[in-house]
Structures are given as structure tokens and as C-alpha cells.
Amino acid sequence: MLGLPGLAVVVLFNYVPLLGNVIAFKDYVPYVGILESPWVGWQNFQVIFNGDPEFLTALSNTLIISLVQIAFVFPVPIALALLLNSLVSERIKRVVQSVLYLPHFMSWVVVVAIFQHMLGNAGLLNSWLRSQELVTLPIIGNPDLFIGLITSQVIWKDAGWGTIIFLAALSNIDVQLYEAAAVDGASRLRQLWHVTLPGIRSVIFLMLILKLGDVLTVGFEQILLQQGPVGLHASEVLDTYVYRNGVLSGDWGVAAAVGLVKGLVGVMLVLGANRLAHVFGERGVYSR
């Protein structure tokens, strides 16, 4: 009974807007409204099923960037958390933590501008190289380095923030386990392998599953802001594709269609990964 207002809010703000997805099947015109816009069936999904080359480029870039980021970005907060956890002095730990958290609160515009001013072709590094008559390093604007660049930006910005959950998990590990391991003569490395990692394993799995749900979503603002120098071929991802085709050209139906498919794929990945986790005896996102 007391939960009713909460339920109403959830329904109103989380489920009712889902109905808006119906515009994926319409030639939606904002000024005439959802109901009045003509029904076009699966026409908006043509770009996906017919394999529009731009769409395929965007899809493959998205998947590559996602996989690279799962491989290189995902473990960083875990490693950082372990390092932080091994700090003995509480004060140093807190200072280091604060320093690591800070970049998370900067907007992407600022982060991109900072990188631009440091590494840009007329930035600090290259201006110095030029003044020393050395060869300049075109880091920004080199399509081959683009994925590396945005991945390092993500690490710089969000790795510290990502440690929070792992630190919480680490603090939940029973200290007695370490004591017992130490009594048994386990080295620090052994303790890490046999006590610490198993202790946070379920959290790692949980985070990984949630991350998989986002596999088709990679930093929209971050990438949109940096497409100019490297061109669309290297940098177009699904979100920027939707922005360009849906929002900029007013083709809301196609944008909604791609968004809908993205959402469905995300849900399937989460459910699939969750099932896999259950097979391995983990709790996953929820237990059965």
C-alpha cells in the first residue's frame, strides 16, 4: 500500500515512455504528434536489415571500441582498488582516492578540450616539439590512434570513480580469512589470489554483466566531439549515427528504430550473460 506512489512513479517515468518506442514504426513528425503520424511498419528498420554501409561501419566501430574498452578499461578500476586497498595509511588513501575521483566530475567537453590542448597538433606537446625543430606527433587526428585515444580518456576520467564499488566489496571480505591464510604461510600474492579475488568475484561478474548490456553504447559526447579530426570512418558509432540520421535530419523514426534494436540487444546480452553466470555458479544480476 505504501509502495503505491513509488510504483506509480516507476510506471509513469520508466514504463509509459517505453510506449514512445512506437514511433520506430511510424514516420514520426513532432508537430502532428505520435498518434497522427502515419504508420510505416518495418520501413524504419531497413537500414539495419538491408545493411546500410554507414550503419555497418557504425556497428563495427561500436563493437570494436566496446570490446577494447571491456578488455582495457574494465580491469583498471579493479587493479586500482586492489592497490588502494593495500595502502596502509588511511590519510594517504583518502587523498589518493579524492584525486582519482575528481576527473569523473568534469564534463566530456572539458576533458576533450584538455586533451586537445595537451596533445593537439597546435597543443602544448607539439608546439614544444615544433619550437625545438623536432618531428611533431599527430596524436589527435590520426585515425589509427583514435580508439587508443578515447580509451585512455575513459581510463583517465572514470577509472578512479569505478573503484568505489570494488573498494566496498573489498571491505566486506572477512579479515579472519587473511589472518588464517597468513597463519598457513600464504604470501601476499597468494592471499590476493585465494582470498581477495574470490571475495570480490561476484561483484566483478555483476559489473561485467551490466557492462555487457551497454556494449552497443559507447561515449556519445566524447566521440561526437572528436569526430572532426579523424573522419567518420574511424569514429562513427551507433549513437552518433542515430544523432546524425535521426536528430539532425529529423528522421525520428529511424533513430527510434535503431535505438529500440540497441535496447533489445542490450537486454538479451544481459540475460544471456546472467544465465552464463548462473551456469558458473555465480549469483549474477539476480538469482533464480
Add this chain to the structure above:
Amino acid sequence: MQHPSFDRRTFLLGAGGALTLAALPSCSTGGTGSEAPTTDNSGVELPSYIPSTGVKPDLQGTPEGVPDGFFNYPADQHRSVTETPGAGESISGMAMISTAVPPTRSENAYWRELEDRLGVSLDLMMTPSADYDQKLATVVAGGDIPDMVQIRDAPDLPRLLESQFQDLSEYLSGDAIQDYPNLATLPPLTWRGAIYNGGIYGIPNPRQAIGSYVFVRQDIFDSLGLSTEPENLDEFLETCRALTNAQENRWAMGDSGSAAALVIMGMLSGVPNEWRNENGSLTHKYETDEFARSVEWVTQLWQDGLMHPDTFASSDTSGQWFHAGRTGIWLTGNGHWNSALKNHPTSELGLMTLPNWDGGGLAPWRLGSGFFSINAFKKAEPERIKLLLRVCNWLAAPFGSEENYLRAYGLDGVHHTVDADGNPTLTELGQAELRLPVSYLAAPPTPLYTPGRPDDTRVQHAYQSEVIPVGEPNPVIGLYSATDADDGVRLKQTFDDAVNDIITGRATISTLTESVDAWKRDGGDAMRAEYEEQLAAYPID
């Protein structure tokens, strides 16, 4: 910051004009209740053009588009409106603002004085220009539309106008505009931007026909002994090389992306202003050999390191580069001259003429669209519309009139001070309070006038007098292509991206043909057919 924004303008112009229902694929399903725009543009009669004769300029303009030039503000200011437009009504408006917002009405003497003179209470919603399009979409979707709305661009604009805004043809077409003599001073080219669905859907905010200037840093040119009148392509490139000194962080030019460089090199090459019209058959600039050549030249500029190395970084800092002396040549809106004097008094400005690449005189100049945005009126009773038109008529009072002086400089002694020659200078208070963006609701054509700097007027008038005679307008202004409106932006972006690949060396020039073919196949040919059909029905004179 003023910026040429070619994409948008082109898009807006493409969207301007008639909309035939059959041309909209989405409507062919029919029976869905979306009101169909019903007429094409052939029935539109533009408002008569009755230039203001109130003051005599120091430098005479031309009908082709060179504006009048003034050394001092005219001493005898005439009244252009005899009756107060309103009788205490309350009207609302919405416009963009590119500065900090002005003080609110209760603390803004200028605002209150305007209301007093207009005889109305004027509520103005002000939105930063960067967020304006989103704000407009929200306001329209919310259904609570102000009486007057500045519109630059919106998806599906013809249908938006048709469903929510007033067709003003019966009030403004032909000689009907004589009821609003100040609005009749807007040149015909300007009105083309307000034509949609076979009607006049707003008051255009006029711009000088020249559109942009090729600005140069005269101080840098002088110190290097360079001429601002190169006589052929080689001399132009020589100038670029002389300007560039990477060790000193200085390059010839630099913009956000390659658009500006392509326009400059395009003019040298003879690229048409979007479309070339030969007896009713259109050729898009992408399809011309002149365009391919200009891409090669820009590629050369980039590969030779003559463009700012961060040219392709997405944020537009070209104005900062220019005023910091990082670049020497900058193509931007001509209105930048006066704002630069205010914001960057240390940069000495000059203007560069562009030659034909092979040395045969001046290159054809790419004229602007003649307008910036339109002020559309929410559908209302005739009495209400006439009130709004009277208000706009007052705001469009021509240069040299008492009303114009008040609108542009506020009250003497409060908002501005006057020098010995009668030229007003805004006080600090004036600069703050006059940020009220009423000029987007209605404004007269702007002459060349820089308070207290007669030489600036001379330089610009001379430049425009040279360039306007070789000016080329965009032949599809005021025409409508559904394909251009639906897909134009996306096609252009795809194409631009391919061109940037060539310029930056990620692709070879030979790929340009493929991109042009793809552009034609994906919509370019359809645009051409639609524009040609309209051009035949509605020739531009």
C-alpha cells in the same frame, strides 16, 4: 560569434519555399490527419520594395546589394512612424541571444522605453543561440507558442509553419505592404527566405547581400609586406606561405573543418554558389570540375602545412586564432567587422579580394542568402496580426530615423553618449540593457556605419563595390526540395567527410568521383529534379 555556418544556411535555403504534398513521401499514405501544405510557390507575390528615402548617405549603395555608407549618424532624425503601434496590449516573443541576458524589465529602462513607444507590454523569451533549436522544439511541442517566434531552422519547417504559424501574404504581398512602409524597405531577396508553402510566413531578419568577408589581419600583412589583392592562384598561395611560420605558431588560415577553405579556394576556382543555373538546368557544385580542383588546392594547403594544424578539431576556435594572430586570413560573416572592433580592438582588420585562379580579374563572389532568420507569427485574428505587424514596422524603422536611433542606441545620456559629430557610443549600462534581442523580431537593412570610424565605412564600401558586381547568388533560394529538407544535411555530411578524408590524406582525390556518384544516387539527383521543376514554375528574376 558570427560565423558563416554554410551548412545551416544552405539547408535553410533549401528548405525555403513551396511544398507540394505529392513531393512528401510520408504523406502519400494519406488519411492520417496530418494537414497537407497545399500550394506551391508560383502564387506568391513578394512584398513591394519601397526603399527608404529619409536620409542621404555619404556613400551611395547600389540596387545590386552594396549598402549605403555613413560616416556619421544622420543629424536630422525623422519620425518614420506617426502612430503608436499598440494600445496597451500584451504581446510575447521568443528570440535567440548570443550574449549574457539583459537586465529584467523592471530594471531595464531601455526595455520599458521601447514598450512605451510601442504601446504594448512586450514579454520576450530569450534563449542562447546554441540551445535555440532545442528550445524551439520544446516550445512547439508544449503547444504554448508565443505571438512571435524567431525561426532559423527546424526539422520539417514547412509543415511546422503551416500547422502553427500565420500566412502573412494577405497583409504583405505586393502593395499591401504599403500599410507597413518600414517593412517595405526590406529588399526582395530578403523576403525569399520567408516564403514557404506558397505564402509569406514571417518577417525576415535582413543581412547584407555580400554575406561574408575574407578578413585579414592588416597588421600582420603590413609587417610582412603582403598585398591583400593577389592577382592569381600562385600569388594567393605565395601569400599563404609568407603568412605561415609554424615556429611562431602562425598559419595562413584555419577554421573548424575545411568548409571555409573550400569556399575561398572554390571562389578562386569558379565553383558555383551551391547550384549553377544554365537556362533552367541545374548543376550542383560537387559535380563541377571547378570543385574537384578546389579540393586539390585545399589538400595542397593542408599538406603544405599552411592551415592551422587543429583545423579539423571539432570545436570552432577560428575567431580566437585569428584575433590572437595565429591565422592571418579568416572567412566569416561581414557583420563581424563591428563586433571585432568592440571585442578585439587590438586586431587591425583588412579585407582581401580573391582573383580568378588564372589571373583574369576578380573571382565570382559567393553571395549570402540575404537573411538570417525569420520572425513567424502564431496564428491569430486579423486584428492581432495587424498589431504585431505594426510593432514590427516600428522595429524596422530605417537607419537615420528617430525610432531606429532609439532602438539601436537607447536614450541619450543614459544608454549612450554623443561625440562632436553626433556619433553615439554606448555606455556600460547601454551595452547591458540593449542586449534585448528585439532586432531578431524585425530590423531594417543595415548600412555600413561604424561610429567614429569613417575610414572603416570607406574600406568596406570600396570592398563591397568591387565584389558585389561579380557576386553570384544561390539560384535555389526560396525554392523547396523535399529531398534536400529530409536528407540534405545527412548527404552533405557524408560528402564533406569524404572530402575531408581526401584533404587530410586518408583517401586519394580519385575517390571524389565515387563520393559524387553516391551523393547523386542517394538524393542529389532527386534534389536537382525537384529544384528544376520549381525553377520552371517559379523563375527567379
